Amino acid sequence: MSTVLAVVATLAAGGLGAVLRAVAVARSPRAGTTVANLVGTLVLALVIVAHDAGTIGGPLALVLGVGLSGSLTTYSGWVALLADGLAERPWRTVVVDLLVPVLVAVGLTVLVFAVLG
Secondary structure, eight states: OOHHHHHHHHHHHHHHHHHHHHHHHHHOHHHHHHHHHHHHHHHHHHHHHHHHTTSSOHHHHIIIIIIIIHHHOOHHHHHHHHHHHHHHSOHHHHHHHHHHHHHHHHHHHHHHHHHHO
16 A cells, blocks of 8 residues: 555544544544544554554554544543533443443453454
8 A cells, every 4th residue: 555545534533533533532532532432442442453464564553543443532522521511410321431441441452462462
């Protein structure tokens, strides 16, 4: 894959990831943000394992890892939801909203590396 094609494909994948995230968040802001972040984390872990195994090359890893996964995940959206939750919900709920996605994302990553890596 040429450099120009890799850049164009990464931009297109980024657009796709952003649209998928927007659809998920529009349906349910809290759950949509969490699902988008977890799916993006899973995609990135799979891309890293596949690249390390030589299954996919650097340009495809760039397209899927940076373009798709990078635009699908949204740290700023997650932080904004947590900040909104501080004023609206009990602190225990905010702690759960903080810890559960992080623990599940780390768990998914560890699982992918343990099984495939």
